[in-house]
Amino acid sequence: MLLEERPAVVSFHFGLPTAERLSALKSAGGIMDGFGIKSALDLGAVAAQLGTAFVACKENAANADYLKEMADETL
Structure with a gap:
């Protein structure tokens, strides 16, 4: 079934999107190293x-109070 009008989201149902319809792809989550x-x-x-996950590493230069709060499981 083809739609009469293209939806606001990018869909390969209509073929490859034009460059101006694409957004930057950012990756986060599950990345553990270089x-x-x-x-x-x-x-x-x-x-x-x-x-x-690495905020408590000794190499982290974050403020000591921030590190203490991040380690507090009650927050």
Whole structure:
């Protein structure tokens, strides 16, 4: 079934979208190291980030009070 009008979302049902209809692809979640970031970028993401799982690492330069709050399970 084909629709008479294209919906606001991009759908490959209508073929490849034009460049002006595409958004930047950002990757986050499940990325644990530089290899994960490289993989996301290689797959077309324009940005990738590591999550807060590493906030407690000694290499983190975050404020000590912030680190203490992040470690508090009651928050």
